Amino acid sequence: MATRLSALLFTLAGAITSLTFMFQMGSQQDSLLLIVLFTGWVSSPFAALLGAYTMSNGWSSLARKSLYSIMIFLTLISVLCYSGLVSLPGARPAFMFLMVPLGSWLVIGITFLLIRRRRL
Numbered sequence: 001m002a003t004r005l006s007a008l009l010f011t012l013a014g015a016i017t018s019l020t021f022m023f024q025m026g027s028q029q030d031s032l033l034l035i036v037l038f039t040g041w042v043s044s045p046f047a048a049l050l051g052a053y054t055m056s057n058g059w060s061s062l063a064r065k066s067l068y069s070i071m072i073f074l075t076l077i078s079v080l081c082y083s084g085l086v087s088l089p090g091a092r093p094a095f096m097f098l099m100v101p102l103g104s105w106l107v108i109g110i111t112f113l114l115i116r117r118r119r120l
Contacts, residue, residue, distance in 0.1 A: 007068035008053060014075030015046035021082035025093050042082075042097055045074060045104035052112070063115045070111050074104045 022042050026035055049071045056064050080086045081096045088095065 003065070003068050007071040008050075011046060011049055011053070011071045011075050014079050015043060015050075018042055018046070018078050018082050021079075022097055025082075025097065038094075038097055041101050045078070045101050045108060048105075048108055049074065052108075059115075066111060066115060070107065074107060078104065 019039065019042060022038055023035075026038060029035055049067075052067055053071065056067055059067070077086075078100050081100045086096075
């Protein structure tokens with residue numbers, strides 16, 4: 001139960017922190033459309049994880065533990081990347097806000113395929 005609550009709180013805090021970093025980085029951006037698109041893209045992996053969290057009650061114990069682990073892992077990686085602590089030389093600031101959600105979606109997809117295939 002503690003892991004479940006920790007994963008939920010960690011993911012919610014990470015989503016808020018990630019969006020805060022994104023808004024800070026985009027504070028000079030004049031295009032409202034671009035801000036809306038980035039907001040949707042950056043928040044989408046968190047929304048998917050939180051959606052899976054709400055539906056995980058009927059899952060096996062191993063599947064739920066896998067979900068909670070992925071929630072914590074992806075949140076930690078996202079916040080580290082968005083904060084600037086992890087960066088690629090020569091990459092523009094928006095690069096992380098494009099690539100981290102893409103990588104997160106790949107990890108989420110692979111994890112859910114493995115869970116479904118093994119019927120954990």
